[in-house]
Amino acid sequence: MAKREALPEETVTASRVIYEGRKANLRVDTVRLRNGRTSEREILEHGDVAAVVPLDDDGCIIMVEQYRLAAEGVMLEIPAGMIDAGESAEDGAQRELAEETGMHAESLVKLADFYVSPGISTEVIHVFLAEGLQPAEASADDDEDIVVRKVPLSTAVLMAERGEFNDAKTVIGVLLAARSQRLLR
Amino acid sequence: MAKREALPEETVTASRVIYEGRKANLRVDTVRLRNGRTSEREILEHGDVAAVVPLDDDGCIIMVEQYRLAAEGVMLEIPAGMIDAGESAEDGAQRELAEETGMHAESLVKLADFYVSPGISTEVIHVFLAEGLQPAEASADDDEDIVVRKVPLSTAVLMAERGEFNDAKTVIGVLLAARSQRLLR
Numbered sequence: 142m143a144k145r146e147a148l149p150e151e152t153v154t155a156s157r158v159i160y161e162g163r164k165a166n167l168r169v170d171t172v173r174l175r176n177g178r179t180s181e182r183e184i185l186e187h188g189d190v191a192a193v194v195p196l197d198d199d200g201c202i203i204m205v206e207q208y209r210l211a212a213e214g215v216m217l218e219i220p221a222g223m224i225d226a227g228e229s230a231e232d233g234a235q236r237e238l239a240e241e242t243g244m245h246a247e248s249l250v251k252l253a254d255f256y257v258s259p260g261i262s263t264e265v266i267h268v269f270l271a272e273g274l275q276p277a278e279a280s281a282d283d284d285e286d287i288v289v290r291k292v293p294l295s296t297a298v299l300m301a302e303r304g305e306f307n308d309a310k311t312v313i314g315v316l317l318a319a320r321s322q323r324l325l326r
Numbered sequence: 327m328a329k330r331e332a333l334p335e336e337t338v339t340a341s342r343v344i345y346e347g348r349k350a351n352l353r354v355d356t357v358r359l360r361n362g363r364t365s366e367r368e369i370l371e372h373g374d375v376a377a378v379v380p381l382d383d384d385g386c387i388i389m390v391e392q393y394r395l396a397a398e399g400v401m402l403e404i405p406a407g408m409i410d411a412g413e414s415a416e417d418g419a420q421r422e423l424a425e426e427t428g429m430h431a432e433s434l435v436k437l438a439d440f441y442v443s444p445g446i447s448t449e450v451i452h453v454f455l456a457e458g459l460q461p462a463e464a465s466a467d468d469d470e471d472i473v474v475r476k477v478p479l480s481t482a483v484l485m486a487e488r489g490e491f492n493d494a495k496t497v498i499g500v501l502l503a504a505r506s507q508r509l510l511r
Contacts, residue, residue, distance in 0.1 A: 151393055159345045162368050167345055168354050170395060174404060175471050182395045183347050185370055187446065208335055209444040210367045216444055245486060255492045257396040257442040259401055261350060261372065264443055266494075269485045286360050302505055309451075309494040316501045320487055323383055 164188075164223065164313035191233035192221035192310045194252065194318040195244060195271045200287075201291040202318070203242045203274070208286065216289060216307060219314045221266065228267070230254075230267040239277040242289050247273025252317040257309055268314045270321055293320055330450075339364070341503070349373070349408065372449035376418035377495045379405035379437065379503040380429060380456045386476040387408075388427045389504070393471065401492060402471060404499045406451065415452040424462040428472050433460025437502040440496055453499045455506055479504055 164266040166186040171298070173179055195203040206217050221274040224233035231249050238244055254267045297315045306312050336357040344352040352369040358364055366374055380388040389401050405426040409418035416434050439452040477485070482500045491497050 151395055153395070162354065163366060164368050165370075167370075169347065170393065180468075181348060183349055184396050185350075185352075185447075187443075209441070210336055210338070210357065211369050211446060211448050212441050212444040216441070218444075220481075251489075253486075255494045255495060256394070256397050256401070256474075257494050258372075258447065258449055259397040259403075259493055261396060261449075262370075262443065262447070263396045264446075301438075302502065304438050307450075308444055309440045309442050309498060311374055311496060312438060312440055312498050313370050315488065316498075 143219075143315075151182075164240070169319055174279040183261055185204055185264070187262050189224045189230065189233075190221055190264060190266045190310075191224050191230050191237055192219050192266050192268045192314060193234045193238045193246070193249075193271045194219050194268065194314040195238055195242060195246065195274055196294060196318060196322075199293075200313070202297055203244065204290045204297075205241050206272075206288040206290055207322050210238050212307070217292075218308045218311045219305075221310055224267075228294065231269070234267070234269045236272070237286075238271060242278055244271075244274045245277035247275065248270035249278070250321070252321065253313055266310045268310060268317070270318050294322065300316075336360075336365075336367075368446055370447040370449070372447050374409045374415065375406055375449060376409050376415050376422055376497075377404050377449045377453045377499060378419045378423045378431070378434075378449050378456045379404050379453065379499040380423055380427060380431065380459055381479060381503060381507075382459050383478070384478075385480070385499070386478050387482055388429065389477055389482075390426050391473040391475055397492070401493075402477075402495045403493045404453075409452075416454070417495045419452070419454045419456070421455060424471075426472055428462060429456075429459045430462035431456035432460065435506070437506065438498055440498065442493075444480075451494060451495045453502070455503050468508055479507065 151172040153170045159167040170182045222237040247268045252268045257264045298319045301315045338355045340356040344500040355367045436452045437453045442449045483504045486500045
């Protein structure tokens with residue numbers, strides 16, 4: 142994660158907790174800006190996420206389809222989930238890969254990490270390319286209904302360009318995985 | 327936005343409002359899953375966002391650097407902001423471009439739209455490529471301290487690949503803009 146130093150920080154003068162929940166907390170901070178004015182910042186406190194582009198020996202990526210209530214529809218995404226307390230991003234990626242697709246990766250390479258929405262959320266997604274896939278022992282999350290789909294990486298790139306993935310981590314994972322495989326021309 | 331039909335939806339059996347705020351609301355829904363079990367879904371209700379890759383006649387993109395409290399650091403991003411009520415995504419993109427960079431675009435082409443975090447947030451970002459840039463009349467938001475930076479698109483692509491942008495919309499905007507210009511090989 143490349144932090145940049147240039148502007149002075151906003152100064153937090155007050156902070157109130159609105160909600161402490163299962164996957165996220167919400168707080169509202171009062172900040173003093175450089176110009177002396179005061180503003181409020183709503184901050185969703187959300188743990189880090191590990192996401193995986195699982196690339197098999199046939200050049201296909203293993204994707205998951207699931208209903209997303211926030212999007213009110215079924216979405217086709219790369220496997221991902223929240224990193225547990227005390228778990229590394231790599232271990233979280235392997236665990237989510239096993240839980241959602243039943244596979245284990247011999248090789249994991251970091252493709253990117255990014256804030257999903259730095260104006261409001263602390264959520265960072267760490268995206269890995271996973272290769273050398275082997276069947277893993279795993280049990281699925283009991284509150285996720287997931288269907289696994291194989292998509293050739295070259296097809297996935299075209300889908301990303303045509304706007305057929307509507308999920309940030311999936312667009313980024315597919316495009317960077319294709320770049321790493323020198324598939325993008 | 328390409329919605330897929332396959333899995334039955336989760337059924338929302340209860341919904342409670344936790345917070346109604348300036349940029350977002352938070353609610354918690356109780357859902358019944360296909361397997362009959364019950365679970366909770368925390369949903370951040372967030373308006374749509376317009377983001378712009380402003381590409382000038384010299385092949386540079388105009389980026390903005392600002393402090394992001396949620397990320398606790400300064401980030402280099404493409405211009406973006408929430409779409410106002412009654413405003414189209416295109417009009418929001420032009421307004422944010424003017425407010426943040428002082429430019430107006432003769433041409434706007436949609437590159438993508440995507441959920442930033444469909445497991446928890448309703449936020450959708452619409453990303454446009456903006457060309458034919460001309461000085462615009464505009465006044466900046468009074469609660470944003472923004473520094474404008476020009477970056478050659480070819481450099482931005484390398485920065486995206488090296489993980490030097492830590493913002494989802496910026497990675498996606500840069501990679502898809504480069505593809506649209508046939509800059510990616």
